[in-house]
Amino acid sequence: MRADARRNRESILAAARDLFAERGAGVEMSEVAERAGVGVGTLYRRFPDKDALVHELLGERFRELAACYQRRLSGEGSAWERLEGAIRDACAIQDRDRGLAEALSATGLEQHEPVARSTPGLLETMQRLVDEAVDEGSARADLTWEDLVMCLCGVGHTISCAEHLPGRWDRLLEIQLSGLRATAWEGPAAAP
Amino acid sequence: MRADARRNRESILAAARDLFAERGAGVEMSEVAERAGVGVGTLYRRFPDKDALVHELLGERFRELAACYQRRLSGEGSAWERLEGAIRDACAIQDRDRGLAEALSATGLEQHEPVARSTPGLLETMQRLVDEAVDEGSARADLTWEDLVMCLCGVGHTISCAEHLPGRWDRLLEIQLSGLRATAWEGPAAAP
DNA sequence: CACTATACGGAACACGTATTCCGTTTGTGT
DNA sequence: ACACAAACGGAATACGTGTTCCGTATAGTG
Numbered sequence: 001m002r003a004d005a006r007r008n009r010e011s012i013l014a015a016a017r018d019l020f021a022e023r024g025a026g027v028e029m030s031e032v033a034e035r036a037g038v039g040v041g042t043l044y045r046r047f048p049d050k051d052a053l054v055h056e057l058l059g060e061r062f063r064e065l066a067a068c069y070q071r072r073l074s075g076e077g078s079a080w081e082r083l084e085g086a087i088r089d090a091c092a093i094q095d096r097d098r099g100l101a102e103a104l105s106a107t108g109l110e111q112h113e114p115v116a117r118s119t120p121g122l123l124e125t126m127q128r129l130v131d132e133a134v135d136e137g138s139a140r141a142d143l144t145w146e147d148l149v150m151c152l153c154g155v156g157h158t159i160s161c162a163e164h165l166p167g168r169w170d171r172l173l174e175i176q177l178s179g180l181r182a183t184a185w186e187g188p189a190a191a192p
Numbered sequence: 193m194r195a196d197a198r199r200n201r202e203s204i205l206a207a208a209r210d211l212f213a214e215r216g217a218g219v220e221m222s223e224v225a226e227r228a229g230v231g232v233g234t235l236y237r238r239f240p241d242k243d244a245l246v247h248e249l250l251g252e253r254f255r256e257l258a259a260c261y262q263r264r265l266s267g268e269g270s271a272w273e274r275l276e277g278a279i280r281d282a283c284a285i286q287d288r289d290r291g292l293a294e295a296l297s298a299t300g301l302e303q304h305e306p307v308a309r310s311t312p313g314l315l316e317t318m319q320r321l322v323d324e325a326v327d328e329g330s331a332r333a334d335l336t337w338e339d340l341v342m343c344l345c346g347v348g349h350t351i352s353c354a355e356h357l358p359g360r361w362d363r364l365l366e367i368q369l370s371g372l373r374a375t376a377w378e379g380p381a382a383a384p
Numbered sequence: 385c386a387c388t389a390t391a392c393g394g395a396a397c398a399c400g401t402a403t404t405c406c407g408t409t410t411g412t413g414t
Numbered sequence: 415a416c417a418c419a420a421a422c423g424g425a426a427t428a429c430g431t432g433t434t435c436c437g438t439a440t441a442g443t444g
Contacts, residue, residue, distance in 0.1 A: 002390060002441060029432060030394095039393035044433065105349065140367070150364050153353075154346040157297065161345075172342050175332070179371025194411055194420060221402060222424095231423035236403065 009046045011036040013056065020057055020099030024160060025106075029053075054103070061100040062119040065090055069125040080138035083129045084177060087152070091173055094156045105157035116149075140182055151176045201238045203228040205248065212249055212291030216352060217298075246295070247307065253292040254311040257282055261317040272330035275321045276369060279344070283365055286348045297349035308341075331372055343368045 015036035019027040029050055033043045047053040072086040094101040116122055126145045133139035154176065158169040207228035211219040221242055225235045239245040264278040286293040308314055318337045325331035346368065350361040 004441070005391060008391085028430090033393095040433080041393055041435085042391075045391070050432065106353075140370075146360075147363055147367060150350060150360070151367065154349065154364065157346065157349045158342060161298075168338075168342070171339055172346065175339060175343065175368060175371035177371070178332075178373075178375050179367035179369070181370075181375075183370050183373075196411065197421060200421085220400090225423095232403080233405085233423055234421075237421070242402070 005046070008036070008038050008042055011038065012043055012046055012053075016053055017057055017060075020054070021097040024098045024102040025054055026102075054099075057099060058103055059119065061093065061097055062116060062122055064093060066119050066122040066125060068093070069129060070121060073125050073129055078138065079129070079132035079136040080181075083133040083139065083180075086126070086129050087148070087177065087180075088173070090152050091155050091159075091169070094152075094159050095169070098160055101156035102160040103156075104153045105160050138182055139180055143180060147180075151180070197238070200228070200230050200234055203230065204235055204238055204245075208245055209249055209252075212246070213289040216290045216294040217246055218294075246291075249291060250295055250307055251311065253285065253289055254308060254314055256285060258311050258314040258317060260285070261321060262313060265317050265321055270330065271321070271324035271328040272373075275325040275331065275372075278318070278321050279340070279369065279372075280365070282344050283347050283351075283361070286344075286351050287361070290352055293348035293351040295348075296345045297352050330374055332374055335372060339372075343372070 012032065016027075016032045019032055019035060029043060030040055032053070033040045036043070043053075047056070068089040069086050072082045072089070075082055075085070077085070094104065123145060126148055130139065130143055130145050130148060134141060134143055155169050155173055158172050162168050204224065208219075208224045211224055211227060221235060222232055224245070225232045228235070235245075239248070260281040261278050264274045264281065267274055267277070269277070286296065315337060318340055322331065322335055322337050322340060326333060326335055347361050347365055350364050354360050
């Protein structure tokens, strides 16, 4: 691969990283090319299509997530504290990267599983964090990693919708976190 | 307005109602026209553009929601039972109408507020349900109707994403419901 | 320095969907 | 029955984006 080609590939990735983080996957290919200082032809020479580019960037974020989870898993504190920390990390990353938030949000549950599965350790680590908190008795007894994913998607969705409402999503996070806890009361019959 | 025009307007609304409920706002105008048994020209004679048609249908659903809330508000049971009932109603309606779920989900918080506000009583009733549950001490003390909207949007989003996963969204609903309750524990420090 | 494989830019193209236009048809009041 | 305003159908058009094509430029090699 020629040196200028390699340089352009990096420029494109950097430009796309910024744009996706800022405005999500809706950015146009021509805009990515312009910001990278290349023509669209060059962009398409490096990445076969838009999906390829998006997947590359999503991969980066998924690996970042996996690293966070791993760090939490082998960190200190109660199982609940570590699970909660991991969740907060994931939300913070989504808050920093609208592209990730939108991807989790828009691709939904089943579609994005393949991508997530291709990141070694991402789901497994999440599952272990959940299991430990369940065993500890601090999380809902029936909690699964799929519930977790669903909650994270929910926050991601709120982030990617609420452009002009910074910080509103953390309300949802608090509500969900307390919903993930083991509950003292059982069912709607227990109203005072 | 001529009789055939009125009839066509109804056919179009009926067709669009079905299609939107089934597949969301992504349906093509030509498809709506075909199902209604008219040409696209006729469709555009009755509704200036796609938005107008969608708003009409959204209006119907919002009024249905408002009626549900009203019924719950003046219904029997504890304030919590009524709030929970209203939430479950709203989710059930979204489950029946993908168009609504998608609209709540896709238009996000700020964008759909104008539409919701144009439905008299929708937000006010929701707020009163929340207030009563808070006063009763059964809901989180800091709960607002905006939190409620956010949670309902979250479920709507899950519904409109999970095409092939019927019934997965109710897990999210359960988690959120228990998160909306007044909690016995305070903050992450209380882990056992 | 010359030569060539590789890469480059960006205009042109492909495509899907909303929307318009206009020649034809039809309801309705006289 | 007649006239004509109103309505109809659906081919044609507008438009925004992703993607391809090809004439030109250039890095690397001997």
